[in-house]
Amino acid sequence: MSGYTTVLSELIKKAEATRPARMEKARKGEHFPALTMEQRQQWLKKYHPDYKSDGRRKLLIGPNKGMELPEEVASLIESRSRLNTKAVDLKKADYETDLLVIGAGGAGTAAALVAQELGLKVLVSTKLRHGDSNTVMAEGGIQGATQEGDSPYFHYLDVIGGGHFSNAPALAAALTNDAPLIINWLEDLGMMFDKAPSGRMKVRHGGGTCRKRMHSSGDMTGAEIMRVLRDEARNRDNDIKMLEFSPAVELILDSAGKAAGAVLYNLETKEYYVVRAKAVVVATGGFGRLHIQGFPTTNHYGATADGIVMAYRAGAKLQDLDSTQYHPTGAIFPEQNVGLLITEKVRGLGAQLLNVDGEQFCFPLEPRDVESACVIRECLDIGKGVVTPTGRFGVWLDSPMIDLLHGEGTVRKELPAKYIQFKRYDIDISRVPMLIYPTLHYQNGGIQIDEWSRTGIDGLFSAGEVAGGVHGRNRLMGNSLLDVLVFGRRAGLKAAEYAKSAKTGSPLSLKHVEDFNKEIEAAGIRSTGVSPILLPDYAPDHVKARQIV
């Protein structure tokens, strides 16, 4: 029947046995009760990986000295620079530009487009190809209060409640107020939104929303946004120059302490380039590839926290970086799909979470951190998880309910990419449930910014997943694609204003990097590696043991 082992197939029967009764309730709109606010806090404290004290330590140096961070992040920040500053000739710039954008995902590309419209010459440094990013991976959708029964007011409440009231209010307000403008911008750029024949946007609920405001483009919303923005940037390549496979490794300041460029590193020729710019936008995305606490991740290959490392050395402040989003539903079977995101849309369409006995154990659309805590609790504490052949834990996500609720063929139509990804391994998710477990998904915190994407260092702007404060300690689905475009555009706008008015042209300097190296030594930190790491290291041990250098 399927790619499931006989043992798992037997267990699926238990989920099937309870399905008719669950369906009947679902049709009547009856839900498994959601947790109260008190319960949420209790469960988070007890089960969410963020709240465990082991695997975390305090930063010993820099502007956020004393801040507690995951070990993986702290040790990256407090590693020596990979750059030999003495070998870099800052007197000669290899590239001169008005604006340097670091990172060509959604945020970086949006910033580049806006700055170009305002007359700037833009140079974009990116690690992989243009668009190889977390943005391209987003499936579920993008929020925006565009319908009559909704407004930025209610969107704001959802954002701030979902974030457990820890968000920076000004950022949440900017996010929700700009949202309809962003949806409109994308529509004007020719994005293929899911629409009714009248042109009205189709909208759905997401976890923690009180109104249906999730706009989508099949289950490839991020891919569609990314390819449209990239296509537009390519149309403007006279003014927007793209340097692929050339990540930034350190920011350059000028003698007045203003951001004035970066040192790039060509991953293929291994050369360094000096870029001089009037303003800089850091939009390097998240840190999933650090595999915090060993969790698998949904993130793209280049999500290694480089921007955090560079900006911190240049003196930028960080916030909420100790808070990591585990997506409640990552695939845990088959092995090839481990870590892969199963979009929240599956639950939005009515699929329920079930334990090994086929019973529900939580409201399927709690905020993500709460939902993750529920799954971890069910597996590790209650002991009703399903065990996979490779010894991982999971619970069922009952996707066959979707066709039963919305009509035959809905799964294929609404979730084509997921359908294919499992079909490859002989699992038809419109007929049998998926096995899931939380997976490392999103960096909630990051570089501190204000509502105009300013970092506090003159000339240095930041936007997107690398920046913090917008979502506080927990992000709701669909608000991140929105965030990267809102603050990417705001960064482009303010960087353009700044580049036109600021006094620039002082000598370039990497002294902040040298000073930071000295601070590491003075604090007695014995760092073994260098950072930013640029790419994760997946060489297996048997290969490493034989590598000569």
Added chain:
Amino acid sequence: MAEEKKLKTLATGDKTIPPEGAKMIPIYIMGREYVVPETLTIMKAVEYAGYSYVRGCGCRGGICGACGTFYRFIGDYRLRSGLACQTVAEPNMIIMQLPFFPANRPGYDLEKMQSAPHEELRRLYPEVFKCVGCGTCTRTCPMDIDVMDYIALMKRGDLKGAAIKSFDCVMCGLCASRCPAQISQFTAAMFVRRVYGKYILPKAAHVKKRVDEVRSGKYEKMLDELMSMKQEDVKKLYVEREREPDLAEAGKWMPKDTKNL
């Protein structure tokens, strides 16, 4: 304690745990033999063999199109293709990834179309009209897109059809690498999708209306009020929010409290 231990077994990052007693199989990376555990994707098998990717790896999730791959099995004449991050490595596969392929992509200004969309397509991509209908692109596409068909729809002027048919394209370029008529199918399709999205798909009137309201500053006052409120009061508002029913029709449903719309 037992809990801690269990959590550790999950802590595996991206390194694959081959299932117990996994069989080892030979694969040929650009012709050179390596032995890897079965069930890995090509991408993970290549890493298991000791390669570190710079090119040819992006999302690792089947959506960015960085990892287009051609392969054959020893003794089989057929040339096959797939995404390295999605295709399972099998014994005696001879693998070559195609991390880049030059594509024709004439620039254009979407705001200032010189003529009807179909004419623009002809002006920008005259080669599309020289498709010989060989079907190689369709056989090659790792996303199972009927590429030849969307090219045929473009020729017929059915841009809506072509846009919808090509929607799942991850722009890996494999189709273009094999086309005897030298067409860059996926860049032409990108153009067609944007034209369709902008000029053919009906506009969302409610979005325009809301944009005007936002620009008029209507919501800034409401948001200011929320921002300056005490946290308990915001919490109260949050808890008391009215939830739009799942099956409500978009644009029809209205909350009881319409003050802050």
